[in-house]
Amino acid sequence: SLQLTLSTSSNLSSEPSAANRSPGSRCGRGEYWSGRRCCQLCPAGHYVEEPCSSPHTRSKCEACDTGTYTGHANRRRSCLPCTTCREDQEMVSDCTPTQDRRCQCKTGEFYCDSESCLEGCHRCTRCPEGKVVLQTCNATADTLC
Incomplete structure (x- = not known):
């Protein structure tokens, strides 16, 4: 019966199974799930050089180089190239x-x-x-x- 419930819930949901979804849902606003912890997003104009090493702390953020940008707080591993x-x-x-x-x-x-x-x-x-x-x-x- 337990197995049936699990398979039903994952079939109804278009998202990954509840087991994959729940850890990240513990992250607060302005945070993202990385590895096994919640990290703070990098601010606009920066990207994540390295995710945080302890929960709820800031990731190592690097400023975008000339010719690149990020318009919002983000978890990107690189900045976006500017439009030409x-x-x-x-x-x-x-x-x-x-x-x-x-x-x-x-x-x-x-x-x-x-x-x-x-x-x-x-x-x-x-x-x-x-x-x-x-x-x-x-x-x-x-x-x-």
């Missing part, structure tokens, strides 16, 4: 240890009117001769003639 702006984009804000680089379509040359813009920016429309420009092309909207 494409040729049809310009930088809005540079990458910092705590924030990724932000890019937008080059003003006056390209635009993107959707959320993702992963496929690239569209070239701005040039109004034909004799037509008046009602709206100048910007990073998020095409020219209106």
Whole structure:
């Protein structure tokens, strides 16, 4: 009967079995399960060089190198690489240890009117001769003639 209960609970749950889940659930806010103990997360702009050696203490955190970042308190073993702006984009804000680089379509040359813009920016429309420009092309909207 005990075995049946265990197998039923693990089948119902999409997470790992209760035995694997419970130790980490003892960790407090801002902590993660590592080895056999709860360690404090590293702050944004840092990564875990080495997990903590005693429970509920800070992991050995290293600052992100130039060209990398972490945006939140984390348990990552390395920082994330900064985004590189494409040729049809310009930088809005540079990458910092705590924030990724932000890019937008080059003003006056390209635009993107959707959320993702992963496929690239569209070239701005040039109004034909004799037509008046009602709206100048910007990073998020095409020219209106």
